[in-house]
Amino acid sequence: MEERILSFREKARKAGLKLTPQRLAVYKELISRTDHPGAEELYESLKEKIEGISLTTIYRTLASLERAGLVIRVPTLRDKVRYDARTEPHSHFVCLECGRVYDMDCDFKENLKLSEIPEGFEVKSCSLVCYGICKECNSSNK
Amino acid sequence: MEERILSFREKARKAGLKLTPQRLAVYKELISRTDHPGAEELYESLKEKIEGISLTTIYRTLASLERAGLVIRVPTLRDKVRYDARTEPHSHFVCLECGRVYDMDCDFKENLKLSEIPEGFEVKSCSLVCYGICKECNSSNK
DNA sequence: GTGGGTGCAAAGACTTTGCAAGACG
DNA sequence: CGTCTTGCAAAGTCTTTGCACCCAC
Numbered sequence: 001m002e003e004r005i006l007s008f009r010e011k012a013r014k015a016g017l018k019l020t021p022q023r024l025a026v027y028k029e030l031i032s033r034t035d036h037p038g039a040e041e042l043y044e045s046l047k048e049k050i051e052g053i054s055l056t057t058i059y060r061t062l063a064s065l066e067r068a069g070l071v072i073r074v075p076t077l078r079d080k081v082r083y084d085a086r087t088e089p090h091s092h093f094v095c096l097e098c099g100r101v102y103d104m105d106c107d108f109k110e111n112l113k114l115s116e117i118p119e120g121f122e123v124k125s126c127s128l129v130c131y132g133i134c135k136e137c138n139s140s141n142k
Numbered sequence: 143m144e145e146r147i148l149s150f151r152e153k154a155r156k157a158g159l160k161l162t163p164q165r166l167a168v169y170k171e172l173i174s175r176t177d178h179p180g181a182e183e184l185y186e187s188l189k190e191k192i193e194g195i196s197l198t199t200i201y202r203t204l205a206s207l208e209r210a211g212l213v214i215r216v217p218t219l220r221d222k223v224r225y226d227a228r229t230e231p232h233s234h235f236v237c238l239e240c241g242r243v244y245d246m247d248c249d250f251k252e253n254l255k256l257s258e259i260p261e262g263f264e265v266k267s268c269s270l271v272c273y274g275i276c277k278e279c280n281s282s283n284k
Numbered sequence: 285g286t287g288g289g290t291g292c293a294a295a296g297a298c299t300t301t302g303c304a305a306g307a308c309g
Numbered sequence: 310c311g312t313c314t315t316g317c318a319a320a321g322t323c324t325t326t327g328c329a330c331c332c333a334c
Contacts, residue, residue, distance in 0.1 A: 018308050018313060039299080054316045059299060061314095075217030075271060079324075080298065093263060104259065117246065120277030121235060127271050129217060135262030160288060160333050181324080196291045201324060203289095221299075222323065 004031055004085075008070060015068035025050050026061045030071060030085040036092075036101040038080045074101055075129050089126065095134035102134065146173055146227075150212060157210035167192050168203045172213060172227040178234075178243040180222045216243055217271050231268065237276035244276065 008027050012019055025046055030037070037045075039058045046053050062083055065071040074082040076094050082101055084092075091104040117123055150169050154161055167188055172179070179187075181200045188195050204225055207213040216224040218236050224243055226234075233246040259265055 016313090020308070020314065022315075040297095052316075056300085056317075057315055063300095064314095073219045075219050075269070077215045077217050077223075079223075081219075081221075093259070093265070096266065102260075102263075117235070117272065118244075118277070120280055121244075121274060122280060123235070123272045123274040124238065125273045127217070127273070128268065129271075130259065130265045130268045132263060132265040132267070135260070138262055138264060158288090162289065162333070164290075194291075198292075198325085199290055205325095206289095 011068055011070055015064075015070075017064055017068060021050060022053055022057050023061050023064070025053070026058060027065060027070065027085065030083060034103060036074050036082040036084050038082045040080075042083075072125070075127055076101060077129075077131065091128040091130065093130045093132065093134065095137055096131050097133055097137040100134055100136065104130065153210060153212055157206075157212075159206055159210060164192060164195055164199050165203050165206070167195070168200060169207060169212065169227065172225060176245060178216050178224040178226050180224045182222070184225075214267070217269055218243060219271075219273065233270040233272065235272045235274065235276065237279055238273050239275055239279040242276055242278065246272065 005024075005028070008024070009019060012023065017023065026042060029042055029045055029049075035041075039055060039062060042062075043053070043055045043058050046058070062071065062081075066073065066083075069087060071083045071085050072087050074084050074092055074094075076082055076099065077096075078094075078099055080099075084103075086103065093102040093104050095101075147166075147170065150166070151161060154165065159165065168184060171184055171187055177183075181197060181204060184204075185195070185197045185200050188200070204213065204223075208215065208225070211229060213225045213227050214229050216226050216234055216236075218224055218241065219238075220236075220241055222241075226245075228245065235244040235246050237243075
C-alpha cells in the first residue's frame with residue numbers, strides 16, 4: 001500500500017499530473033477496495049473524507065489516472081464504468097444479476113496465441129472476463 | 143445466412159418471442175455486418191429498409207434477443223453498447239482510438255484454467271478482448 | 285380475440301463541458 | 310506567478326419507460 005502510493009507519486013509526476021489531495025484520495029480509495037467501484041461509489045465514500053470534493057472531479061481524476069496508466073477500466077457489459085487500480089493483467093468475474101465485479105487470477109496471457117492478431121494491429125492490453133452468477137446471488141435465489 | 147435465419151425463427155419461438163418484421167430485420171442486419179454495431183447504427187441502416195421503425199424498438203429488440211441468447215454484447219470499455227450475432231465464443235479487438243471492433247479467432251477457452259473460479263460462482267460465458275490501435279488508425283497517424 | 289410488440293414522447297442514468305475561482309510546483 | 314485543477318451548473322449522450330394503438334399467433 002505504502003509503496004503503491006510512492007509509485008503513484010512518481011508515475012503521476014511523470015505523466016505531468018499535479019498531486020492534489022483529490023487525486024491522491026481517489027487513488028487511495030481505489031487501491032483499498034476490491035469491488036471495482038465506479039465514479040458514483042467513489043464519490044459516496046470520498047465526500048465524507050475530502051471536504052467539498054465533487055463528482056466532476058472524480059470523473060476527471062479517473063480519466064487522468066487512466067491516461068497515466070495508473071488505473072484501468074473493467075469491461076462489465078453494463079452501462080456504468082468501473083475502475084480497477086490493479087493494472088497488471090488479471091481477470092474479472094462479472095455477475096450478470098447484481099453487477100458485482102470480482103478479481104480472478106486466471107493466467108490467460110501465457111496461453112494466448114497472439115500470433116492470431118492481424119498485421120498492422122497494435123495490442124496494448126488484453127482482458128479476460130467471465131460473466132455469470134456470483135455466489136451471493138446464487139444463494140439468495142434459493 | 144439462410145440457416146441462421148431458420149435457427150433464429152426456432153430460437154425466437156422457443157424464447158416466446160413473436161416474429162415481427164422489426165425483430166427479423168434487426169437480426170438480419172446484425173448477422174450481415176462484422177462491425178458490431180450499436181443501437182444507433184442499426185437504426186440508421188434499418189430506417190431505410192423498414193418503414194417507420196423506431197430507435198426504441200431497436201433497443202427493445204436487442205434486449206429481447208440478448209435474453210434469448212441470439213446476440214451478445216461486446217465489451218468495448220466505451221459508453222455505447224455494441225452487439226454481435228456470433229454467439230459462439232470468440233475474441234474481439236477494440237481500437238482505443240476510433241472505437242472500431244474487430245473479430246479475432248483466438249481460441250482461449252481450451253486453455254483457460256477454469257479451476258480458478260471460486261466455488262459458488264457459475265460462469266455462463268467468457269470474453270477475451272484485446273485493446274489497442276487498429277490498422278486504420280495506425281496508418282492514418284503517420 | 286388477446287397478449288405481447290411498436291412508436292412516440294418524455295424521463296432517466298451516467299458522463300462531459302464551460303467558466304470563474306483556487307492551488308500545486 | 311502561471312498553468313493545471315477544481316466545483317458548480319448546465320448540457321450531452323445513450324438508454325429506458327409510460328401509454329395508446331396495433332399485429333402475430
